Amino acid sequence: QVQLVESGGGEVQPGRSLRLSCAASGFTFSNFGMHWVRQAPGKGLEWVAVIWYDASNQHYADSVKGRFTISRDNSRNTLHLQMNSLRAEDTAVYYCARRSGIVIDMWGQGTMVTVSS
Amino acid sequence: DIQMTQSPPSVSASIGDRVTITCRASQGIGDRLAWYQQKSGKAPVLIYVASSLQSGVPSRFSGSGSGTDFTLTISSLQPEDFATYYCQQSESFPQTFGQGTKVEIK
Numbered sequence: 001q002v003q004l005v006e007s008g009g010g011e012v013q014p015g016r017s018l019r020l021s022c023a024a025s026g027f028t029f030s031n032f033g034m035h036w037v038r039q040a041p042g043k044g045l046e047w048v049a050v051i052w053y054d055a056s057n058q059h060y061a062d063s064v065k066g067r068f069t070i071s072r073d074n075s076r077n078t079l080h081l082q083m084n085s086l087r088a089e090d091t092a093v094y095y096c097a098r099r100s101g102i103v104i105d106m107w108g109q110g111t112m113v114t115v116s117s
Numbered sequence: 118d119i120q121m122t123q124s125p126p127s128v129s130a131s132i133g134d135r136v137t138i139t140c141r142a143s144q145g146i147g148d149r150l151a152w153y154q155q156k157s158g159k160a161p162v163l164i165y166v167a168s169s170l171q172s173g174v175p176s177r178f179s180g181s182g183s184g185t186d187f188t189l190t191i192s193s194l195q196p197e198d199f200a201t202y203y204c205q206q207s208e209s210f211p212q213t214f215g216q217g218t219k220v221e222i223k
Contacts, residue, residue, distance in 0.1 A: 035212075044217040045153075045161065045203050050210065059210035062118070095160055102207040103151040105171075107160035 002026035002106065004096050009111030012086055022079040022096030022108055030054070030074040033099035036081050038092035039110075046092070049081065050099060064090075086115045119143050119206050123215035129223045134194045138218045140187045140204035149208040152180055152189045155217075156200045164202075165189060194220070 008020040022034070036048040049060045049070040058070050069082040079096050091114050098106040120143035130136050140150065148167035155161040163171050165180040177192045191198055199222055204215040 044201075045155075045205075045214040047205070047212045047214060050212070061211045101166075102149050103163055103166050104153075104161075104205070105163050107162070109160055 004098065004106060004108035006094065006096050006108045006111035009094065009113045011114040011116060013117050014087060014115055016086055017082070017084045018086060018113060020081040020083065020094055020096075020111060020113070022081075024077045024079065024098075027098075029072075029077040034070075034072060034079045035097045035099055035104055036068075036070060036079075037095045037097055037104070037107075038090075038113075039095070040089075040092040043092075048094070051079070083113070086113075088115050091115050118211055119146060119209060119213055121204055121206055121213050121215040123202075123204060123218050125218060126216065127219040127221060129221045130194050131223045132194055132196060134223075136191045136194055136198075136220060138189045138202055138204075138220075140182075140189070140215050142185045142187075142206055142208075145184045146206045146208035148183045149206055150180075150182070150187050151205050151207065153203045153205065154198075154200045155203065161203065191220075 005023045012018050033053050035050045038046050038048050051058045051070045067085045071080045093110040093112050095110045096108045097104040122141045124139050152165040153161035154164050164174045179190045201217045201219045203217050
């Protein structure tokens, strides 16, 4: 069926790195732009990054610009988020999500990232 | 960046009540607005795009607005509607969300 499955979350110390992955299935991954959206515990949704269907363009939230990199491998139907120089305020559930037109029409179940010493 | 301001932050309502949530953009965004519903511990679900109800979403949900002011209305609140609702603009990056409106049981 159509789904997005995130992986790679966990607990990491401040200043360290983590790489999230999102496996897509059930649809033609290479036809869709993809987002990462995060949600800190008990807080609202925060848009993080987007990548075009062909990886020709990316945009980032100011809070992660220069530290996070979104990428994709269309041959493996996989989306990534490389997170460097992690901070306590990056602690959140990270969702990958499909871009359809102007909206997000599909979300993964999320993966938790905890940044703590 | 475009700021999205939702009100109220929370609303306490009874089954059958009419509930209206508003979302205001800090600058005009045309009709480039979506509404999402998020239940506790779950991923958000798209329910409305501009003036269009998404497939499978009950018709008691309706959305309106353009420019800077938007509303999401639930005409007769049902038990499954208790959740947090977010608006999101897609006029420009970063594609900001409102802070959410939690619809609670009275």
